[in-house]
Amino acid sequence: MSIFGSIMSRIFAYTGLDHASAAPPAAAPAAQSAAATTAPAAAPSPAQPVDVDAVLGAMAAKNPEKLNWRTSIVDLMKLLGLDSSLTARKELATELHYTGDMNDSASMNIWLHAQVMQKLAQNGGKVSPDLLK
Numbered sequence: 502m503s504i505f506g507s508i509m510s511r512i513f514a515y516t517g518l519d520h521a522s523a524a525p526p527a528a529a530p531a532a533q534s535a536a537a538t539t540a541p542a543a544a545p546s547p548a549q550p551v552d553v554d555a556v557l558g559a560m561a562a563k564n565p566e567k568l569n570w571r572t573s574i575v576d577l578m579k580l581l582g583l584d585s586s587l588t589a590r591k592e593l594a595t596e597l598h599y600t601g602d603m604n605d606s607a608s609m610n611i612w613l614h615a616q617v618m619q620k621l622a623q624n625g626g627k628v629s630p631d632l633l634k
Contacts, residue, residue: 503596504583505593505617507583508617509620511581511583512553512581513626515559551626553632554628557580560580560581573610574590574593575590577617590613591609593613594612597617599613618632619633
């Protein structure tokens, strides 16, 4: 699975919230299996938007580390239990078609965070405007 697919899967599959908007509904298994066969590269989009802010906020509240997931791709990846190494971030940058200098990790990280939030929104995530830069 791609790194972005892993990010999306961990957010969209999170069930630690009480309200229905934060997790994909369990209904319509036939529709879900059809979606899985038409979109092999990424996790299937949920039938209802997933509140990305609420999911990540709930995950952060349960995490013993104080992670700044709202602005840091490294902290976002750590929060999701993913490899946040420079190598992994370069792989994510390649996957998302980053055209800048990968040796300028600060610029790349800012771009990656913005792209991940935009892609989450494009794939069924409800992302607050302050995260969509």
